[in-house]
Every structure is written in structure tokens, then in C-alpha cells.
Amino acid sequence: MRGKLALGVDRFVDEIAKRNSWSECMTILLGDHSAPQFQASGQGWRVVPCQKGLAVSTVVPGWGFGWRKALRDEYVYDVLSWLGHYARQYIHRSHVAKVLMIAWERDRAVLHPFGSEAHSCRYGAVTPPVLPRMALSTAVEDSVSRWGGVEAAPRSRSRWTRRNTFDPAVHQAVFHFLRGQSLLSAGFELEALVAIDCVLQSLQTIGWTSVVGDPRRSRSDLITTLGMHQNDAQLAEHVYFLRNEFAAHAGGWRWWDTVEHVDGDLMERASDMALRVLNHAADAEPTVRRINPEPDNWSDWLMDSFPLLFSAIWFRAG
Template identity: 85%
Template sequence: MNSSLQNQNARAKSLILKWFDESSQPPEMRGKLASGVDRFIDEIAKRASWSECMTVLLGDHSTPHFQASGQGWRADPCKKGLAVSTIVPGWGFGWRTVFRDEYVHNVLSWLGHYARQYVHRAHVAKVLMIAWERDRTVLHPFGSEGHFQRYGAITPPALPRTALSTAVEASVNCWGGVEAAPRSRSRWTRRNTFDPAIHQAVFHFLRARSLLSSGFELEALVAFDCVLQALQTIVWPRATGDPRRSRSDLIATLGLHQDDSQLAEHVYFLRNEFAAHAGGWRWWDTGEYVNDELMEKVSDVALRVLNSAADAEPTTRRISPEPDNWSDWLIESFPLLFSAIWFRA
């Protein structure tokens, strides 16, 4: 093992043990967990041929009618909804024979589950944005139904294209087929939703639209502002000012208009005065500030910033959306991923 890989493994292990030390875990289990992490890292390296094809059915009141696909995912309409299938690493099963200790098994099997779940949701996030962009439909990534197929452990390994085709057939059998759908050419098919900042910004934008449709204007205002706040965690090259601290500096760095900066700062002001904190003045009259016209403008700005950030992401890429080796990808990106997938104590 080369020194770079050893350092990456040690860094991942130290982050897990740091979580252990800072949370209310049984002290006597530290040594067993440390040994378990070593086995976890060794095991995922052995699972290069293991994968899982996960499919969720999206849509309730409205069913988007489009087809979209990328490396490791595809979306196809069925009678009951939009079937989204993703290829994820085989980390969500088969841990009982690796870890005999119940505590170690509980922690590290969940780690494998959450990591492969993140890959799935990152792909689904693309489809959610395509649905909004195309039909102004807010879909929930969990879906109402689903199915899956595992490869490599018992069933022979399968190429992603083969596994996805098999998943489409299963979806038609489960939920019914429909006539051929137009293929989406959205930029979201290629944008990197594996970056936690982009991924989280998608979540906040869609949550804001859902809140707004239910009449929760103040809560939606906070969520729209959180789109920008999430994107500020990226260290942007050739930054104008300090985009990690200032909404207007982030917008200027992404090359958007000054009017967008002024509105973003106004939203941040309203968030702090009325929504995120208890304000000291005219709380009954927030409707005079947070009206339908303003909220649509805020939504447009948040979406433009999100789109621009997603298009600019390759200039500051922190995580690969199409890795050749998933175990290397997990260990190399572990500091970024661990904070995104693991619950804090």
C-alpha cells in the first residue's frame, strides 16, 4: 500500500474515531471500532464487482412524462409515476459475516448504508431538478414505492447498462408501461450533484418551493436563503470579495447581476429579522415584506445562483461524479462525505 493511500485510510479512521470520542459512545468499544474500521476499508476494496440497482417511484398528484439518463442512472415514466433507477456500490448489505461484534456491526454497516444511499440520492437529485425545470413539479426523493436488485455477492456482477435495463423492465411490470416519452436535454443530467454543496442546495430549493406552495412564506424565505448558504461552503477560485461570508460576493463571483446581489442581501436581512430569529418590530406585518411577488423573485434568484454554481463546479471540483473505483472514491472524499452522511451527536 502506497503512503498516499495509507494517509487517506488513516484520515478516514481518525474522523470516525473523532466522532466516537465526541459523542456518548461506550468507551470500552473504542479499540474494537478502530479495528473494525480497518476491516471496513479492506472489505469495500474487495467489493469492486458488488453493486446494487435501486429504483424509486416518484410522483403523486402529477406524473412527469420525460426520459433522462446518465452514467449510472436513468428515469423512465410509468403509469403510476416516474421510475428512477440508480447504480450504487454494494455497501448496504453483507456485513454480518465481516463484523461479529454487534456494536461495531451496527456502526459500520450503517456507514456503508448511508454512503451508498448518498450516491443514490445524488443521482435522484438530478431528476428532481429536471422535473422542476420542465414541469414546475416538486417531487420527493424517497418515492412511494421501490424495488432493488443486488449484484456480485450471490447474483453474478452486471454492467451498469444491463442492470438499468433490467430495472426498467421490472418497473414496467410493477407500475405499468406508457408511450415513449421525450428525452430531457437538461443541463442537470450532467451537473455534479455528488458535491454536498450542490446536493444540499437542491434540497433547500425544492423544500422552499414546497413550503411556498403550502403558504409557509417565512419558512420558504429561509430555505431560499439556505440555497446560497450551502453554496458558500465551496471555495470558489478567482473569487470576488469573500463569497464564503457575503451573499453578494458569492453572486458576483458567479457572474450574476448586481440586482440579484441586492435582492439576496435583502432576503438575508428579512431572514434574520423575521424568520430565523425573533424580530423586535412589526412582526404581524411581515406580509408587507414577504408577498407573492417578492417570493417569486427570490425563487428566481435562488435558482439562477444554483444553476450558475452547478455549471461552475468543475472549476473547483472536490468530488468526482463518475469514479472508476468506488472504494477509492469513498476514502479519497471521506472528509467531505462523512460530514454529509453521518448524524452528529
């Protein structure tokens, strides 16, 4: 079985190199008619408002289809076709993460990342290849046709349009932050506290090898590395303490008074602190960049980024 899989991997690598002109334009509908109204775009992605919500379109490599002829063994096909699917899905969701943060930044809106509706178009295998900007223009027209057009909306100038959400640490931190806001709005303060601390825990795993100090050692070391105020470091350590004492483990003392430790003021300050840390870390990421968000060649990108990407997208034994 290992021999077959090894041969399959060789075929997979050869095949994606041949597919540089293949792509898929994926579009999802975020929110509903009350979703924030803005436009934004970057290399390989675009968001436009529609009557039913925000339409987010991304152009990803054509790795999610067309593997039957290249991978004939059923086991090999099952493993490697899923690998292609998850790799291209990661690219799509990395772009979506930018839009989610812009929506929070603008309107304090937490939008579900998977969307309520979707459409897509594949290029290269049957339909002739097109440039990404053409695929995005077609997707926007299709979205307006499906979900209704609206009057011109302001264009976002948020830094999130340029931040590298391809880095798994930044990407993961975004989702922890927004999950924390969702839990907090539903009244789950302890669970929200865990998510807020997970923002910092995720950001500690950025490749901080070239910085002074050791951001991986503690939350306060991370904040010091980012040049933030000592008050933020103290608050971060307090949040970490509360997570360990009351949320991640059964509280060993005065558990009935937990509510006194996670009142509204603390949660607001903790959320603000986590957002500042996320913004600072995302802005510092280019100095320690380990994954390219705008590659010229996607097959080379997959090979160069494979160890980091594989740990983010593949199943792990429980």
C-alpha cells in the first residue's frame, strides 16, 4: 500500500505541475440582507454586496477535481484527491478570513465563514482557462444575478485586505477571535475567554525565529516582542490564568464565584487586547514570512509550503 501511495504522490506532483492553467472560482454568500455593505479586493479574491448578503469570490488552483484518470487506485485516489480538495479549500478560506475581519472591523459583525449559499466555475479541464480577473468578473455578475444587486458600496481600505491570512497562525487566530465574539454575544463568557486566549496561543506559533526574545515562551513575551504596552501583557497573563483555573480545567477553588472574574468589563478589555495583538502580529508577519500569499506558480507554492500546509489541513490521529 505504501508503494502505491508513493507512486501516487509522484503522479500527484507531476499532475499539479501540468495544471498551472487550471483554476476554480468559488463564491459564497456571507450573512443576509443585514450584512455589512462594502467592496474589497486583492490578488485572487473579491467581495461585493448583494441584496441577500456579501458575495465573496476567490480564484483557487484546480486541485479539487479531475483526479480519476491520474490516480486509478481507489485508495490512492481517496487520499490524494482529498489532499487537493483541502489544499485549495485552505486558499479559499484564507481569503474569506480577510473579509470576516473587515466585517468585524467595520460593523462588529460576526459572519458565518462557510456561507449560506454558493456557486463555482471550473476552468482548464473542459472550460478554457481564463485570467483570474476575468474569472472574478464573471463570478460577480453571476452573484448579482442570483442574489440581487445593490447600489454602489464604499470600498474598504482595511489593512486586512493586505494581511497574510495564508499563514496558519494568523488564519487560526482570526477564527478564534471571531468565535470568541460569537460566544460572548451568546452569554458564554468562560468559553469566550478560552477562545480569546487561543488567539494569542495561535499567534505564538508564527515563525518568530528572527526576533529578539522568545514569543513562544509566554503570552507576555509575545506582547513584548510586538512592542505593545505592559498593561496588555499583564492582562494577557491574567486571561491565561483564568482559562487554566476555571475554563480549561475544573476550578479548584471558589468555582461558584467564577462570574466575578469574567464580568463584562474584563471581557471587553480582553477582547480589545486580543484584537490589538492579532493586528500587531499580522502586521509583523512579513518580517518572518514563511508562506507566500501571492505566488506566481501554485504548484511550486504547494511544494514549498507543504510541511506547514499539511499540518494545517490534514487529519490527525486522536
